[in-house]
Amino acid sequence: MSEHHITPLRTYLIIASLLLFLSAVTVWVSYVDLGPLNIVVAMLVATVKASLVAFFFMHLLWDDKKNLTMFLMSLMFFGIFVTITLLDTEFRGDLGLNPEVKNPINNRASFYDTLPLTDTHGHPVDEHSDDHHEDKEHH
Amino acid sequence: MSDHNPNAPSHLKHYFHDVNQQYETSKFAMWAFILTEVLTFAGLFVAYIVYRSWYPDMFVDAHKLLDVNKGLTNTVVLITSSLTMALAIWAIQKNNKKLSVLMLVATFVFALAFLGIKYLEYSHKFEVGQLPGLYYSYMGPDAAHLNNPHIFFSIYFIMTGLHGLHVAIGMGLIAWLIYSTQKGNLTSEYYTPMEMIGIFWHLVDLIWIYLFPLFYLIG
Amino acid sequence: MSEHKKQNYLNHPKGLMSWILTLDHKRIGLMYLFSGILFFFLGGLLALVMRFELAAPGNDIISNEVYNNVYTLHGAIMIFLFIIPAIPGALGNILLPLMVGAKDVAFPRLNLASFYIYSFGALFAMYTIINGGVDTGWTFYTPYSTQSSSNVVPMTLGIFIIGFSSILTGLNFIATIHKMRIPGLTWYKLPLFVWALYGTSLVQITATPVLAITMVLLMLERFLGIGIFDPALGGDPVLYQHFFWFYSHPAVYIMILPAFGIISEIIPVHSRKKIWGYKFIAYSTLSIAFIGFLVWGHHMFTSGQSVFSQIVFSFITYFVGIPTGVKIFSWILTMYKGQVSFTPPMMYALSFLFLFTIGGLTGIFLGAVALDIHLHDTYFVVAHFHYVMQGGTIVAFLGGLHHWWPKSFGVMYNQTIANIAALGVFIGFNGTFFPQFLLGLRGMPRRYATYDEQFVELHSYSTFWSGILGISIFIAVMNLFWSFIKKNKVDPGSNPWGGMTLEWTHTSSPPHPHNFEEEPVLQHGPYDYDKVIVEKTYKK
Numbered sequence: 001m002s003e004h005h006i007t008p009l010r011t012y013l014i015i016a017s018l019l020l021f022l023s024a025v026t027v028w029v030s031y032v033d034l035g036p037l038n039i040v041v042a043m044l045v046a047t048v049k050a051s052l053v054a055f056f057f058m059h060l061l062w063d064d065k066k067n068l069t070m071f072l073m074s075l076m077f078f079g080i081f082v083t084i085t086l087l088d089t090e091f092r093g094d095l096g097l098n099p100e101v102k103n104p105i106n107n108r109a110s111f112y113d114t115l116p117l118t119d120t121h122g123h124p125v126d127e128h129s130d131d132h133h134e135d136k137e138h139h
Numbered sequence: 140m141s142d143h144n145p146n147a148p149s150h151l152k153h154y155f156h157d158v159n160q161q162y163e164t165s166k167f168a169m170w171a172f173i174l175t176e177v178l179t180f181a182g183l184f185v186a187y188i189v190y191r192s193w194y195p196d197m198f199v200d201a202h203k204l205l206d207v208n209k210g211l212t213n214t215v216v217l218i219t220s221s222l223t224m225a226l227a228i229w230a231i232q233k234n235n236k237k238l239s240v241l242m243l244v245a246t247f248v249f250a251l252a253f254l255g256i257k258y259l260e261y262s263h264k265f266e267v268g269q270l271p272g273l274y275y276s277y278m279g280p281d282a283a284h285l286n287n288p289h290i291f292f293s294i295y296f297i298m299t300g301l302h303g304l305h306v307a308i309g310m311g312l313i314a315w316l317i318y319s320t321q322k323g324n325l326t327s328e329y330y331t332p333m334e335m336i337g338i339f340w341h342l343v344d345l346i347w348i349y350l351f352p353l354f355y356l357i358g
Numbered sequence: 359m360s361e362h363k364k365q366n367y368l369n370h371p372k373g374l375m376s377w378i379l380t381l382d383h384k385r386i387g388l389m390y391l392f393s394g395i396l397f398f399f400l401g402g403l404l405a406l407v408m409r410f411e412l413a414a415p416g417n418d419i420i421s422n423e424v425y426n427n428v429y430t431l432h433g434a435i436m437i438f439l440f441i442i443p444a445i446p447g448a449l450g451n452i453l454l455p456l457m458v459g460a461k462d463v464a465f466p467r468l469n470l471a472s473f474y475i476y477s478f479g480a481l482f483a484m485y486t487i488i489n490g491g492v493d494t495g496w497t498f499y500t501p502y503s504t505q506s507s508s509n510v511v512p513m514t515l516g517i518f519i520i521g522f523s524s525i526l527t528g529l530n531f532i533a534t535i536h537k538m539r540i541p542g543l544t545w546y547k548l549p550l551f552v553w554a555l556y557g558t559s560l561v562q563i564t565a566t567p568v569l570a571i572t573m574v575l576l577m578l579e580r581f582l583g584i585g586i587f588d589p590a591l592g593g594d595p596v597l598y599q600h601f602f603w604f605y606s607h608p609a610v611y612i613m614i615l616p617a618f619g620i621i622s623e624i625i626p627v628h629s630r631k632k633i634w635g636y637k638f639i640a641y642s643t644l645s646i647a648f649i650g651f652l653v654w655g656h657h658m659f660t661s662g663q664s665v666f667s668q669i670v671f672s673f674i675t676y677f678v679g680i681p682t683g684v685k686i687f688s689w690i691l692t693m694y695k696g697q698v699s700f701t702p703p704m705m706y707a708l709s710f711l712f713l714f715t716i717g718g719l720t721g722i723f724l725g726a727v728a729l730d731i732h733l734h735d736t737y738f739v740v741a742h743f744h745y746v747m748q749g750g751t752i753v754a755f756l757g758g759l760h761h762w763w764p765k766s767f768g769v770m771y772n773q774t775i776a777n778i779a780a781l782g783v784f785i786g787f788n789g790t791f792f793p794q795f796l797l798g799l800r801g802m803p804r805r806y807a808t809y810d811e812q813f814v815e816l817h818s819y820s821t822f823w824s825g826i827l828g829i830s831i832f833i834a835v836m837n838l839f840w841s842f843i844k845k846n847k848v849d850p851g852s853n854p855w856g857g858m859t860l861e862w863t864h865t866s867s868p869p870h871p872h873n874f875e876e877e878p879v880l881q882h883g884p885y886d887y888d889k890v891i892v893e894k895t896y897k898k
Contacts (some may be wrong), residue, residue: 106287
């Protein structure tokens with residue numbers, strides 16, 4: 001077993017610091033509104049963190065390449081699952097261009113009508129309120 | 140035949156030629172297992188993505204009901220536990236049993252802390268009625284206008300719940316590692332189980348790296 | 359060889375506990391074999407109940423409600439308790455280490471665990487039968503499955519548990535094939551059955567986790583009303599179908615790839631000719647495994663998914679037929695100018711070529727969206743998948759049993775009876791299922807216990823020939839078991855078919871507990887009939 005690659009202590013500590021730093025970045029960036037780019041940036045940062053964990057902590061950088069291949073294949077199949085499913089859900093109705101047809105889902109399940117309004121602790125509020133916000137603009 | 144070889148280490152199984160073949164095979168199989176775990180969570184991530192695309196505003200507003208501080212703390216806890224796990228392996232590679240056990244215990248403690256914080260989060264949600272599916276009852280001023288928030292909380296509970304289950308399983312495995320290492324069964328000559336469980340633990344960290352922004356930091 | 363009875367995996371070690379706690383892949387394979395055959399007969403019985411009900415219009419034997427339970431259980435048992443676990447589990451377990459020159463699979467304890475997990479999951483299925491059945495169809499479509507009062511949870515729980523068994527088997531085989539081959543046994547010298555198991559195992563570990571999470575979500579939908587599959591709660595039932603078929607389409611390749619592998623072994627050996635297109639067959643296995651993940655929506659053409667995805671799924675579905683076609687041509691070219699012997703394995707292989715081709719082609723017909731709109735949920739689909747699953751996989755499985763029976767047990771069966779039974783299977787199968795194509799085209803829906811008068815003639819033919827089919831399969835299997843009683847032993851070193859792969863050339867019949875006396879040294883390729891002469895030896 002002596003021919004196994006032993007990662008230096010320094011490497012582990014640097015990577016861990018990077019991970020903690022990037023976690024802070026993740027939170028900080030979430031306060032900046034980039035519109036549709038929000039999710040992209042968040043996932044990019046998460047992917048950088050994940051790569052650090054995979055390559056260094058999980059040793060993929062130095063391992064037999066088959067192990068990395070196995071891991072990448074799992075991500076590829078996840079990608080296939082998501083992409084092709086979205087080809088359905090995003091393009092329902094008139095190729096997804098008609099929002100009403102695209103989301104023909106019951107926007108508000110009927111049991112909500114039986115729920116009393118509550119305060120922030122979850123306790124029902126005494127007075128009845130009639131202004132339910134129905135049909136909020138949905139996408 | 141190696142089953143009659145008196146020089147073979149006791150942990151070498153008779154159907155393997157040498158310890159290296161056994162070690163590489165175990166690692167490879169562990170990565171194949173990681174593939175299955177990724178695909179399991181993949182289904183849930185697909186559900187998240189699809190429902191977020193159908194209810195984008197509800198997701199943004201509902202997520203504000205989660206506690207970012209607890210989420211961030213858990214992120215830090217898990218990353219640190221990943222470090223201590225890696226250090227436990229580093230220590231055993233250097234044949235430093237004491238340090239390895241110490242690092243494993245630290246990892247276990249961090250895992251416990253993670254579950255403790257999750258327990259606090261979950262119990263708060265139980266109290267106020269932010270529950271999955273038909274059990275949802277929270278209609279506070281910040282939520283009464285939402286469309287089907289029970290779906291957000293369903294996906295939240297299932298994903299963090301499954302993840303938490305993996306943390307708990309990991310704790311059990313780490314406890315076994317503590318016992319095994321302390322007893323002297325794992326040394327620099329043979330530490331394959333520690334490495335395999337380490338890979339599992341890092342996967343648990345990996346999944347949380349994605350869960351944290353997706354649930355706690357939307358928009 | 360010593361005088362006293364030679365040790366083989368059947369007689370050593372002795373005792374019940376040595377079987378219950380065995381780590382020997384060959385014994386585990388036998389356990390899968392016998393469980394599999396048991397569940398096959400159970401599923402077959404359910405099929406015969408359906409065929410008897412359908413012999414005449416109206417509810418003659420059972421009510422509609424009972425019928426719903428019968429076809430659900432038939433499907434679930436055949437698919438989850440027999441075809442998916444049993445062929446890799448039985449033949450794969452017995453043969454894989456032998457074919458790569460290993461003493462066992464990479465993780466024998468996981469292998470045993472895999473069998474017990476399968477058995478445990480099967481118990482839930484058995485409980486479901488006793489407790490009144492489940493009536494949702496084996497596909498468990500929502501929202502009916504989330505509302506039905508039948509035993510949806512025990513059955514889905516059973517399937518969830520069996521999924522782990524499938525995953526563990528897949529992990530074991532992948533590790534074994536990658537890491538435990540003898541020196542010199544490169545990928546291109548592997549028997550094609552090993553390539554088939556490799557492709558199957560890759561699909562198993564990739565697809566089954568999604569089935570697992572789908573079953574969990576279904577159970578949670580029932581218990582908590584989580585709302586992701588139920589339209590009344592803001593969810594989408596079509597999403598359930600995406601989740602379900604993401605696994606279940608690749609699952610059909612789990613079912614057929616090992617069968618392809620068996621045919622790839624039988625045809626060169628019983629034609630005494632080198633396989634034509636080895637690399638074509640090997641790569642087509644991987645192509646099928648991969649492309650199989652891209653086409654699941656062709657089960658959903660009438661579900662309401664977007665037109666865009668219909669087009670994409672239909673288009674890609676046409677590609678998945680191409681590697682299969684490559685295989686069929688390769689097998690035919692292998693037989694061309696070979697010395698074909700009409701042994702029972704070969705009879706099944708020839709049946710396979712005919713029956714699977716029909717099944718595969720009709721699948722392509724169904725891949726056309728416009729056609730599928732009319733044929734979805736009719737008997738055309740039923741006929742199609744029985745041609746590929748039964749005419750394909752089960753026929754190949756029977757062929758494989760007949761091919762490796764002397765190797766596994768050191769006995770030979772009556773080949774004349776076996777051939778007659780094989781013929782009975784072929785004729786009975788066509789008689790049962792060909793009329794069903796016509797029924798489907800004429801509009802007979804599937805999962806219906808009664809039907810309009812116009813369909814009675816075709817249904818009665820189908821029922822009659824299903825009886826012949828059932829009897830023939832029964833005779834074939836009993837003939838195999840009878841070989842134990844008659845004890846028509848073969849010489850331990852014998853190679854009755856003249857096979858060239860390691861299990862024929864380097865192990866005794868039955869094999870030694872640890873497979874090989876000493877590690878084999880590879881001397882030639884698996885089908886080198888053009889370079890090497892291998893004697894067909896039977897008895898001394």
